[in-house]
Amino acid sequence: MSNKPTLFTSLSPALLHLYDASNSVVVIIDVLRATSTIATALFNGARSVIPVDSVSRCMEIGRQIEGITAGERDGKIAEGLEYGNSPFEYPREFVAGKTLVLTTTNGTRLLHMALEKGAREIVTGSFPNLSAVCDHLLEMKQNVILGCAAWKDRVNIEDTLFAGAVINQVKEHFTINCDSSHLAEVMYEKAKKDLFGFLKKNDASHYHRLMNFELEKDIRYCLTQDGANVLPIYMEGKLVVK
């Protein structure tokens, strides 16, 4: 038996129950674009990001704490909110010192699932903060679950690729008896030279969804490593920089 901690990848929220979150650091992965935007807002000085699961809750909390309310539904800023899901909406001059109340569907839902399952710790991961995530996992030496937010429970390529990128960097330090992890790493190895081209070539459904909204710039940013290299960690209802 190895003494290394374990690492598992959950390719969809519908598979999270298969893994023991109560004993693990859970990395929430929602590459396009929730967790990329969270890293970016915190990197640019936001005091915290509060992830909420509905527009009404977003408005309510936004009022209470005088926070920035943000979230999209079907590619548009949701009615009643002020801003959208794009990382480019949160430059330092706008977001520094403020609290962002963000509602997203897949990422927020997975985070709350991990919370309900009593995750030991919850952090968020995306290519813009890949190194911060990997450094943290190596430092913690705890069991890890890489949790892909997917799209309405359907596995997606971009979250799988990010899981593969993490595995690629940390695998020597974990026991990985998990085909989903091996699969994610194979995909990443294949894609890493040109992640954008890989999504395009392989017809990733979310790539198409965003390209239809003319968000190529967002996609390229969300696939670029370490542009907002902080570690968002969930504490008392908020994501803050560790």
Place this chain on the structure above:
Amino acid sequence: MSNKPTLFTSLSPALLHLYDASNSVVVIIDVLRATSTIATALFNGARSVIPVDSVSRCMEIGRQIEGITAGERDGKIAEGLEYGNSPFEYPREFVAGKTLVLTTTNGTRLLHMALEKGAREIVTGSFPNLSAVCDHLLEMKQNVILGCAAWKDRVNIEDTLFAGAVINQVKEHFTINCDSSHLAEVMYEKAKKDLFGFLKKNDASHYHRLMNFELEKDIRYCLTQDGANVLPIYMEGKLVVK
């Protein structure tokens, strides 16, 4: 809009509910070894294979119809049954004209799930009958769900690879808006030159499980194309050759 039928891949039984089985041909995939053994027994002249979900049910039906009872639990022939899950146990001289009552965990469970969801048609797929499956899907021109049996709901590499092999052959004839399918095909493209070597190199968990039982010969057979090229189709509780 394209007039082509759709194709989706469900990487785990826990994801099957995301797809509309009622309108689809569902291909049950349990490469190591249930669906490989089913194809082999039918190819070698078995009259039918009855998939059941428990050892007690297997014994009961075996008695009623004087069938061969078969199934394993934890790598051994289950107590009370006569034979195991290996395709090599069912040569023509033994199985021709007989009915095989087979209990497996993952594959049988998925088949029954597809049945409950009112699948339009259920067939079984494995590398030994890859071409028969592809020919059938091309002929039917119906929507398709490639259903991986996985391992206790955890995604596995070998079922994913078979889904990829099917997609690789039929994709021009389907609308595939499904990242799981693209992911499966990328994996297959990467693995196809040496499927056995790929499972070994990528530490596939089921590969290890079977290698520990000294079943390399089974694995190699189950990864070889068209050795038992018939199409098992589910009709009135039995898998028969179409």
